[in-house]
Amino acid sequence: MADLNALRQAVINGDHTSARRITEEALGENTDPLQIVTGCLVPAMDEVGRLFEEEEYFIPEMLLAARAMKESMELIRPRLTATGAPSSGRAVIGAAKGDLHDIGKNLVASMLEGAGFDVHDLGVDVPPEKYVEAVKTVKPHLVCISTLLTTTMPALKKTIDAIDAAGLRDSVKIMVGGAPVTQQFADEIGADGYGENARSAVQKARELTARGAA
């Protein structure tokens, strides 16, 4: 029997080789793929987020854990699709126009994937119209916009305004984040949510999409 506890631990430890091996074993034994995700990968990434908040983990540890989780997920995804298991939701993510920094944005994208979201990453320096386009084509439940610099903070509002002007605001929940962003700023520009770090971003994403589905 594949040891799912060991898989969880391998993800927490950032051991992608073991994560991949145990996932292959588990799937070979016809373990329910959704159970691997919800019972194993999601709690593992939760724990990684907690360790980061406690300052036991830093960005390198987060990245290694995210890689282990992603490799496991790559094996599981085809099975999930085949069984028709629901994803947590579709998310479009990107760094705001003018912002070229993506370490934080990539971490949030990985954590969202680890939480079962279907993530569409638009990259960096994403103009508002590209978000609008993505909302039309991907039809996400969630749009996430990040910025590292105060200089590009106005671009967050412009993006939200553009989605609004396109008549799409009610179809998505919008989250913002990045070093200079605060809850107050998120409120001011009409975002639905704010994540102080990758873990709280995922918690907020879950909350928003659950409410959206209700």
Add this chain to the structure above:
Amino acid sequence: MKIKFICCEIFYREACTVISRSPNLIDVEFLPKRLHDLGGVKMAERLRQVIDAVDESAYDAIVLGYGLCNNGTLGLQARTIPLVIPRAHDCITVFLGGRKRYQDYFEENPGVYFKTTGWIERGEMAGGLSQFPLPDQLGLGASYEELVKKYGEENAQYLYDKIGDLTPHYRKCAFIEMGIEPNREFEDIARQCAIQHGWVFEKLEGDLSLMQALVDGEWINDDRFCVARPGQRLAAEYQGDIFQLEESSS
């Protein structure tokens, strides 16, 4: 007028220049650039301590050689004399002489790594981290060797690809010439930086007028500056003014 000037060392040469040309009596105190690496809250706390230590009876105003600096100046409060700060996102705004010019340049050129004398000779850190307000504690900016030691060869390679270069999307190195450089050495270093990274090099003409006006006390009815009166504190305004004032409750 007597002024206490609390200034980031990134402006060392520029500050000395404008002070020498000012009619005012100015006491300057330089603080390390590394304050920015503490993150906004801790940086503001450190600045508050420095402001609190000033004998305000000896001065007419305190002026700050800082900008919003990733929220590192938020909450700073004028006590018994005015506290003045340029409406600037960061030092680049000040080097370029104002927020409008910086904003226009930034919108046309998002991926620019700026160099000035201060950026070259003050507090450089490994991996170019110094330009970013990211705390050291996040574990960024480590060398490849350090990563290997901590995470093993294979993991280190992966991490180095992901975070070894903090400026993977940058396209240009711009040297801002302030007209105070002693020789071409600084510009040459900036040109070297561009070559090393495969970036385009550009030389921009700096503008000392904002910093000169700051120490000369030309703040009244001047939208380049935010002047906190006693009892007021600095708050952020992200749509263009950069700062706004809040009445302090305490």
